Amino acid sequence: MTKEMQGTEKHSPRYHSLDTWPADDILETLWASQLRAISCIQHAIPEISASAEAIAKRLTDGGRLFYIGAGSSGHLAIQDCVELNPTYGWPLDKMVPLIAGGKDALLAPMGGAEDNEHIATDALNKHAINAQDVIIAVAASGSTPYTLAAVKHARSQGCLVISIANNRHAPTFEHADHSIFLDSGSEVIAGSTRMAAGTAQKAALNMLSTLTMTKLGHVHDGLMVSMVINNEKLEKRGAAIIQEITGTDSETSKNCLRAADKNIKLAVLLAMKYTKSDAEKALTNNQGHLRQAMEQLK
Known part of the structure; x- marks a missing residue:
């Protein structure tokens, strides 16, 4: 054999x-x-x-x-x-x-x-x-x-x-x-x-x-923070993720997601009251790792 x-x-x-x-x-x-x-x-x-x-x-x-x-x-x-x-x-x-x-x-x-x-x-x-x-x-x-x-x-x-x-x-x-x-x-x-x-x-x-x-930084707290949002169901899921991470309300989460062009990581930082410029810079500096970007912005 x-x-x-x-x-x-x-x-x-x-x-x-x-x-x-x-x-x-x-x-x-x-x-x-x-x-x-x-x-x-x-x-x-x-x-x-x-x-x-x-x-x-x-x-x-x-x-x-x-x-x-x-x-x-x-x-x-x-x-x-x-x-x-x-x-x-x-x-x-x-x-x-x-x-x-x-x-x-x-x-x-x-x-x-x-x-x-x-x-x-x-x-x-x-x-x-x-x-x-x-x-x-x-x-x-x-x-x-x-x-x-x-x-x-x-x-x-x-x-x-x-x-x-x-x-x-x-x-x-x-x-x-x-x-x-x-x-x-x-x-x-x-x-x-x-x-x-x-x-x-x-x-x-x-x-x-x-x-x-x-x-590679595409998961945060067991959440898909890099997922591609291309339909209504995923847009709702993305807003819910932002809410869960930041504790903000539903409307704010949706507005931040729209302002971030459906980029969840960026939207999270916007919901935390950081400017879009500072948020984008922090994510770039940390190769897209949301947790590291949050620590840097603190």
Whole structure:
């Protein structure tokens, strides 16, 4: 049995005759598998933490954030990537989602693309990756040719490489600066890594990106102070955030949000009676960290 088969591809005998089991028993087994997938992340917390610290440093220095993967892992990577702009205001030109097969792979299987190493390196070369950039590579086995080629190439260009995989001996780990091993174990449906492996990947990606964005100053008191406000619901949420942080009334919060062109951090400082000029300067001096700007203005 190969090292890969020892992990996500292994068929566990505990699921023998699964298709003959009562429906509730199958669901209980799937539920237990999902719980194990989530619990395995606890052991990876130190590496997730170290990865987020390293990512935040590169991004502070002007780097871009690349997410790369194939199949189910690629879908999860892209989902995490595209949510960074609306949730944390992360600039669209500073994030690059890449999946084997391109946009077509989002709606249809593109199995052959994940075996093509050149597609990955060509995509990274097209974006002219450099030593400031960060690559987050996600692959359950850690041996997908597309993802492995991307990791190798990115490392050769001096990029910070974060590898997330569900096999202890993932080849992508050999070329990564930080390796996040998610020991989700055998799948109930052998090889169906959208299940336990995917659940662990999704949760780990949530944790990694959330901590990274927190380190970059996009979270204050557990509030999304950098979110993009582009509809009425989010405008109300933005005003509520300003109220919660400053203790001001609803009308003042709304007025400050409008005066700040829907920039929540700036609106918070305006609600605290600082001038727009002083508030903007404080935020700039503190790289957008609201708490630090508030301390400076005191």
